[in-house]
Amino acid sequence: MFILWVLLFGMAAIYGQGRMFRRYSLRKLGYSRKFRQHTCFAGDEIELVEQLENRKSLPVPWLRVESQLPAQLQFLQGENIEVSSGSLYQNHRSFFSLGSYKRLTRTHYVKALRRGSYRLSSVTMTSSDLLGVFRQHTQFQLQDELIVYPRPADVPxxxxxxxxxxxEYAVKRFIVPDPFVVSGSREYQPGDSMKQINWKASARTGGLQVHQYDYTAxxxxxxxxxxxxxxxxxxxxxxxxxxxxxxxxxxxxxxxxxxxxxxxxxxxxxxxxxxxxxxxxxxxxxxxxxxxxxxxxxxxxxxxxxxxxxxxxxxxxxxxxxxxxxxxxxxxxxxxxxxxxxxxxxxxxxxxxxxxxxxxxxxxxxxxxxxxxxx
Structure with missing residues (x-):
């Protein structure tokens, strides 16, 4: 009889904690995911920052955050993450455990393999009770974008x-001064840039001289x-x-x-x-x-x-x-x-x-x- 009561009590405890975590574990949870920078070149490594906050007294013993991202953003493997890649998309899973009133920030390192515009749309969050019996799901919408520039080739x-x-074609009328075509020097005038100063001519004449540019098309x-x-x-x-x-x-x-x-x-x-x-x-x-x-x-x-x-x-x-x-x-x-x-x-x-x-x-x-x- 004692064993029966223990079993009944155990089942009631499992059921009770399961219902409690199922009802409250996903409440008052804050989540954000952002790129550390919003532009980069193809081949660069960037940081993807996840931040999760539990704003209640009930801890969250087990939490999985799952999202789908383009395969062109290659995750560098780290702890507490799983990545399964296909030819176009990849599934990214992060696992968390949060105490009461705790905030956790995790940084993932991602390599941008190809130029393009990549948006973070949504993540699915799954929580569980202490024994992993009862689970609850919710979805968070994200608004962030990464623009990957093509890496400029070293052209001849x-x-x-x-x-x-x-x-190189000089013209007889004013169009625009060409900084690559120097025709001489002249005296410094208010408003001239310090970059225009001709130091050799200044030393020779004893006064401040600046480059005189020719005008080209x-x-x-x-x-x-x-x-x-x-x-x-x-x-x-x-x-x-x-x-x-x-x-x-x-x-x-x-x-x-x-x-x-x-x-x-x-x-x-x-x-x-x-x-x-x-x-x-x-x-x-x-x-x-x-x-x-x-x-x-x-x-x-x-x-x-x-x-x-x-x-x-x-x-x-x-x-x-x-x-x-x-x-x-x-x-x-x-x-x-x-x-x-x-x-x-x-x-x-x-x-x-x-x-x-x-x-x-x-x-x-x-x-x-x-x-x-x-x-």
């Missing part, structure tokens, strides 16, 4: 036409990227690695141009997100503009909006001139050459780089200026 910028890098570069990995491609890209390399080369050209003080723009027969239109960013200068270009390139989708020959025709129809155009394409044909000649006829220089399938440097299919075409 010296292969571009010399006027692209140096703006404004240097603009437009980068055109072709998403077609072969001449017969219709819409889907079969060689994604090749086009990803092309995006890295486009980022490298833009970065090199902006570091040289040039204005750089970008267009491609590719959409951003689910949009139907080809992307186009007008030329501009500076670090903020480079970040804009990187963000746009991060969000490019590997699908074709129009054929590349149509894109070249559209660029020619815009009628701009005096720009240095760099074309990046996986192939080059006579049809594309004829379309690019229309850009040259407008007074632009056009350099064609065929995206390398192997090795580091691209094959240069052509680099002719508008003057050479008109001649």
């Amino acid at each position: 910028f010296h292969l571009l036409p010399s006027r692209s890098m140096q703006g 404004e240097r603009n570069m437009m980068i055109l990227l072709n998403v077609e990995d072969n001449e017969k491609m219709w819409r889907a890209v079969s060689n994604e690695a090749l086009i990803e390399r092309g995006i890295e080369w486009a980022a490298g050209v833009a970065n090199a141009a902006i570091l040289q003080g040039m204005a750089a723009g970008f267009t491609a027969n590719m959409p951003i997100g689910s949009g139907p239109d080809s992307v186009r960013i007008e030329s501009n200068r500076g670090h903020e503009h480079m970040l804009l270009l990187l963000e746009v390139m991060a969000m490019l989708q590997l699908s074709r909006t129009v054929s590349f020959s149509q894109l070249l025709e559209h660029e020619a129809s815009l009628g701009y001139s005096n720009q240095d155009i760099v074309i990046l394409s996986a192939y080059w044909t006579d049809t594309l050459e004829l379309a690019s000649d229309k850009l040259r006829a407008c007074g632009n220089s056009v350099t064609v780089w065929v995206i390398p399938r192997e090795g580091l440097e691209p094959f240069q299919a052509g680099a002719k200026t508008g003057e050479e075409v008109s001649a």
Whole structure:
């Protein structure tokens, strides 16, 4: 009889604690998950921070937090986590145990394998009682995003036409002073930057002298990227690695141009997100503009909006001139050459780089200026 009472008491205790934990364990729980930084380059390691807070006196003996994340965010293994990966997504599970009125912060190290935009949407939280018999589920919505920039390739910028890098054509009227073309020195005037001071001339004359810059035409570069990995491609890209390399080369050209003080723009027969239109960013200068270009390139989708020959025709129809155009394409044909000649006829220089399938440097299919075409 005593054993029966013990069994009944034990069963009642198990049932009672199970109902209590099932009813109250997930109450007054706070949860957040955020990236330590919201932008990075492909190949970088970043931190994903989880924070869990128990705002009640009842402890939480066992808690599992489960979420689904893109496979391109590779978790580096750590304690109290499980990761099962597929080709597109991976399941991430974290396990916690919280005392009363406790806050726990856990940092996971993640490697961004590929450019793109990655959002944290929701997590499923499961709690259990002391014996793991009764379980309760709830879901937390998350609002955080990581933008992974393409890593700019180290491009052979010296292969571009010399006027692209140096703006070597001086003009007789004021357009813009070129810091790469020094024509002499002059006396210091209020408002001149300290970076302009010519120390040798100052020592020679005994007074403060600054560099006198010549004026050259404004240097603009437009980068055109072709998403077609072969001449017969219709819409889907079969060689994604090749086009990803092309995006890295486009980022490298833009970065090199902006570091040289040039204005750089970008267009491609590719959409951003689910949009139907080809992307186009007008030329501009500076670090903020480079970040804009990187963000746009991060969000490019590997699908074709129009054929590349149509894109070249559209660029020619815009009628701009005096720009240095760099074309990046996986192939080059006579049809594309004829379309690019229309850009040259407008007074632009056009350099064609065929995206390398192997090795580091691209094959240069052509680099002719508008003057050479008109001649």
